[in-house]
Amino acid sequence: MPLLSFPNTLVKGCLITLGLLFCVIQAAALPVPELKGHVNDTANLLSSGTKQLLEQQLRMVAAQDSTQIVVLTITSLGNESLEQYSLKVAETWAIGHQQFDNGVLLLVAKNDRKIRIETGYGVEGVLTDLIAGRIISKIIVPEFRKKLFDQGIINGVAAIIASVKGEFDAASLANSSQKTDPAGWIIAALFGFFFIGLFFRKKQKIAAAAGGFYGLGLGLAAPFIQSIAMLLLVAVLGMLGSAIVSYVVKRRGHTRRSGTRMIFPGNIGDNNSNNNRGMKSDGLSGGGGGFGGGGASGDW
Structure with missing residues (x-):
């Protein structure tokens, strides 16, 4: 009888071990912070004035063009991959409209010195991977290296807005730096x-x-x-x-x-099926657009 029960005991032990391993992996995963608006500065990288200005600016863009652009700064990625975490945030927050897939996430990991622009399917034609990479390397990174984080994000957001409007001249940045442009x-x-x-x-x-x-x-x-x-x-x-x-x-x-609320209506990612947490009544809504890993990454 002990010999017959040995396989069952082994199976149970393996299942318990796998369950514990899954719990450890889940606990080690970096959680997605609460969405509080268009600007979520959890790393305290920006001044209060910059946050207010960007919030109003991005609300206006959403009201005029329906494109939803969100900024997130975090202290560290921990054991997470920049690209995987950025995609997880974009999908969890349900950025963008379902029918347009027009969401954009600008993610900055402070201690890791990494930057990511995550683009929804609907904006990949205007905010291409190449343009997103140039915005990071030519516009944001030069300011970050001078520790001008406010200016870097202000300039980066302005370039993202110009890109989704089809007004950003990426060619002018191909062989030049922010100093001359x-x-x-x-x-x-x-x-x-x-x-x-x-x-x-x-x-x-x-x-x-x-x-x-x-x-x-x-x-x-x-x-x-x-x-x-x-x-x-x-x-x-x-x-x-x-x-x-x-x-x-x-x-x-x-x-x-x-x-004012009539000018800037709606809520970001008002979609319970996407596990959207911490929504506020003064954000944006669109049900959440699709993301497929498009965008670019960089560091400073």
Whole structure:
């Protein structure tokens, strides 16, 4: 009888061992953080001002073009592969619309010094793997190597937006660096001035001051601005631009909360079948687009 029961005992032991091994693997897997909006800075890589500006910017893009672009920074990948984890986040958060597959994820792993742009099927024709790679290597990485993380992500997001709109000139980056091509810097400046004015729509003086400081920071980060006169000019333009936007938005009656929600409607990935967690009522919705591993990766 003991001899007959030995195979059964062996099978049970193997099953228990496999079960324990599966639990260990699952516990070691890096969890997907709670989705709180378009900008999820779990690594505390960005300033509060940058997060607010990017959030408003990406909401507007979603409202106008339906493309859903989400930023995630994490401290470390642990034992996860960058590409596998990026795809897991995009699918778990259900980024993009089901009928358009137009989701994009910008993932930054701080301690691993890695960057990934994950693209949905619907945007692969305009935001190709080649373009995504150039955005990382030519626009984001140069700023990250100077520890200008805010500027790198602002410029990268601006380039992603331009790409999905079909307005990004990837050829200009093929044989040049960000130092000689100010296009990303100009886009970042315009978006920054606009969203500062939008954010401080009830306080023109504060908008002007914030726009001036933002312009000053951009000027200091731009290698092609090499004189104090040009630096001051950018600061003044920032003050004027942000103040004018603040005034115009206030005059048009966009100060009501209900009005703002009409401009930026919906929730990101409002799809329970995709295990979407931590949704907020002021995000985006589209049911979740399809991802097939398209995009590019890089490091700094």
